[in-house]
Structures are given as structure tokens and as C-alpha cells.
Amino acid sequence: MRKIIDDERLIYQCCSLYYEEHMGQSQIAKHLGISKSSVSRMLQTGRELEIVEIKVRHLAQYMYEDLEEELKKKYHLKDVVVAESSPLDSKTERISKLNERAADYLNRLLKDGDYVGVSVGSSIRNLAKTSHEAFHRNCTFVPLVGGISQHTTGMEEVQSNQVAEALAEKYGGNYVSFFSPAVFSNENLMNEFLKEEAVRFIFDYFEKLDIVISGMNIASSMYETVKKLGYVSDDQLDRFKKNGAVCNLILRFLDQNGNTEPFDEYNRKIAGISAEAYKNVEHKLLITGGAGNAAAVKSCIRGNFANILIMDVDCAKALLVD
Structure with missing residues (x-):
């Protein structure tokens, strides 16, 4: 005898x-005169x-979940976001x-009371320009x-203060200014300058940071900003590259293992957060793109x-290549 639950017409109605x-x-059971378990x-x-x-429609921005998870596991990262792109x-x-x-991620990450450190460069400045x-x-x-x-002609808006x-204007809250040259010609001169009350307060803020955000130029030289701002000469840059530099982060040069020491003669003249203080921040965001930046990203990860x-x-896939 055919059971009621095998009636295809009734199944369609349900x-x-x-x-x-x-x-x-419960409504369907009452409407059709059958039990709820049958429904x-x-x-x-x-x-x-x-x-x-039943289909789950994957939005474009969520199409790389597997790639993101693979990168998180491989590099022991807190989070990874891969932006959609097309070869065209x-x-x-x-x-x-x-x-x-990146702007969407900050919307989810930022919370009231956070102190957010921002580096120099167009990669970070562009966050404030998004719609x-x-x-x-x-x-x-x-x-x-x-x-x-x-050296600010045409580069004013990528300075760290700007x-x-x-970003404060876009995401709310406020900002502080760091009125100091970024790079000094003499380390002792810099140390004396940073003792001034008008600038030394910034180091109190460095100790409060919950998030730091840095970036690298996409599909172009990772040294573009530091060169255009006049912080390093072509001769210096050539010398640093010969000594193993693969990355420039918060204006400091790093080797492939994330070490700053080989370039300390230059790095010690940077007025800003120390490398150790940067590493101690809980959330360290790096925004970049292009397969050519994979070595620099690995350097940043290895150096914490x-x-x-x-x-x-493109950058995400390049990071999976050993």
C-alpha cells in the first residue's frame, strides 16, 4: 500500500x-490535513x-575562502582577506x-576606544578615498x-600625519600629529630632538596601540613612496638591496627573514615607533597586492x-609557492 509521504503531488504542495x-x-500540516512529521x-x-x-549564492568578495584558510594555516596568521580580481x-x-x-575589514575590526597606528604611503591613504x-x-x-x-611636492597627502x-575623518574619532622629520641625517640629533615636549608625547600613544596599518604599493616598486619622499637616495637603495633588503615597512628596511639589523645605520635614524613596539601590537594589518610583493610580505610575517x-x-597565490 502506497504511503502518503510517497505522494509526489502532495510532496510538491508541501x-x-x-x-x-x-x-x-504546523500550518502546512493543518492546511493539508496531515501530521507535522509527515510534512x-x-x-x-x-x-x-x-x-x-537549494543554493548558497557566493558573493564575489567571499569566493576565496579556501585560499584564505590555507594561507592562515601556512603562516599562522590571525586573519587573511583576499580581494577578488580578474585577469582583465x-x-x-x-x-x-x-x-x-580593506575598508570593509576595518569597518568590522575597529571599535570605540581603539588606538590605530598608521604608516606612510598611498596604499593607506587610499583607504580614506574609497566610496x-x-x-x-x-x-x-x-x-x-x-x-x-x-620633498613633498605632489606627495603631501601620503605623509603619515595626513x-x-x-582616516579619522572617514571612520570617526580623532587623530594626533607627529611634527617631526621622518628621517634624520644624524641619530644623536634625532634623539635630542625627540626629547622636546612638543613631540615626545607621541611615544605615549605608541604604547596604547591596538591596531597598526601598513601597506605596500600594488604591482609597482615597494620603494616608490620612500624614494619619492626623498627619504632614501638611489645609491642608498642600491646598497641596501645588495645587502639583502627585500622590504620597506614603516620606513625601515628588512631582509628576507624580517631582520632590521643589517640596515641599522639607516633604520636608527627613523623618527617613529620602534620595531619592537610595532611587533607588540595585537592587530598588525598589511595591505598589498601583486605577485612581486610576495617576498616582502613573507619578510613582514617572519619578522612578526x-x-x-x-x-x-595574485599576491595570495604567490605566497603559497615555497
Whole structure:
């Protein structure tokens, strides 16, 4: 004898009422004059017979979950976000997508009372230019290096002070300024200058940081900003590269293992947060893109300068290559 739950017409009616009319199972049972358990079994049968097809629509920004998880496990990272991209995307389009994902991530990460350290450069400044809606919070944005340079024509807005101000305007809260040259010609001169009350207060803020954000230029020289700002000469840069430099972060040069010591003669003249203080911050975001930056990203990870990566798919895939 054929059971009621095998009646395909009734199964179709159950599925239609449940998925299209949004009726509850108790309502359907009463409407069709059958038990609630029969309704439940017929809904299951409807899926098995493909009368009902359930799909989860993956949004573009979530299409790289597996890649993100693989990178998190391989490098023991706190989080990884891979921005969607297409081989047909222009450089401008890739940067725009990367910045949108970074802006969205900050929306979720930032909370009231956070102290957020920001580095120098267009990669970070561009976050404030995105059209992505920002949720205002009572945060304090802190420049991580001095924000004064004599080489500023066309580069004013990427100075650390301007970056802090722009992000404070976008995400709410306030910012402090670090009125000091970023790079000094003499370490002793720098140390004396930083004793001045007008600038030494910034180091109190460094000890409060909950988040630090740094970036590298996408699909171009990672040294572009530091060169354009006049912080390093071509001769210096050539010498640093010969000595193993693969990265420049918070204006300091790092080797492939994330060590700053080989370049201390230069690095010690940087007015800003120390490498150790930077490493001690809980959330260390690095925003970058392009397969060519993979070695620099690895350097930052190995040196404990990054534990949250926001990057494009090219850089992400390159990081999986040993």
C-alpha cells in the first residue's frame, strides 16, 4: 500500500507552501490535513527528488575562502582577506577592489576606544578615498613616523600625519600629529630632538596601540613612496638591496627573514615607533597586492610585523609557492 509521504503531488504542495508561501510546518500540516512529521519527511524527500534545489549564492568578495584558510594555516596568521580580481582588471580596478575589501575589514575590526597606528604611503591613504560606507567610531589615529619632509611636492597627502587625519575623518574619532622629520641625517640629533615636549608625547600613544596599518604599493616598486619622499637616495637603495633588503615597512628596511639589523645605520635614524613596539601590537594589518610583493610580505610575517593580510589574489597565490 502506497504511503502518503510517497505522494509526489502532495510532496510538491508541501514544498511549494514551505519555500514559496513561507508557511510553517504546523500550518502546512493543518492546511493539508496531515501530521507535522509527515510534512518534515516530505520536505526532505522534495530535496532528494530535486523538486527543491537549494543554493548558497557566493558573493564575489567571499569566493576565496579556501585560499584564505590555507594561507592562515601556512603562516599562522590571525586573519587573511583576499580581494577578488580578474585577469582583465586594470591596475586601477585591482587597487579599487583591494581598498574596498580593506575598508570593509576595518569597518568590522575597529571599535570605540581603539588606538590605530598608521604608516606612510598611498596604499593607506587610499583607504580614506574609497566610496565604501564607513561606520564612525570613537577611535584615535596615530602617525607611526614623523610627518615632515622637504620633498613633498605632489606627495603631501601620503605623509603619515595626513593619512591619520584622513582616516579619522572617514571612520570617526580623532587623530594626533607627529611634527617631526621622518628621517634624520644624524641619530644623536634625532634623539635630542625627540626629547622636546612638543613631540615626545607621541611615544605615549605608541604604547596604547591596538591596531597598526601598513601597506605596500600594488604591482609597482615597494620603494616608490620612500624614494619619492626623498627619504632614501638611489645609491642608498642600491646598497641596501645588495645587502639583502627585500622590504620597506614603516620606513625601515628588512631582509628576507624580517631582520632590521643589517640596515641599522639607516633604520636608527627613523623618527617613529620602534620595531619592537610595532611587533607588540595585537592587530598588525598589511595591505598589498601583486605577485612581486610576495617576498616582502613573507619578510613582514617572519619578522612578526604582520599577522593580518589584505591582498589581491595574485599576491595570495604567490605566497603559497615555497
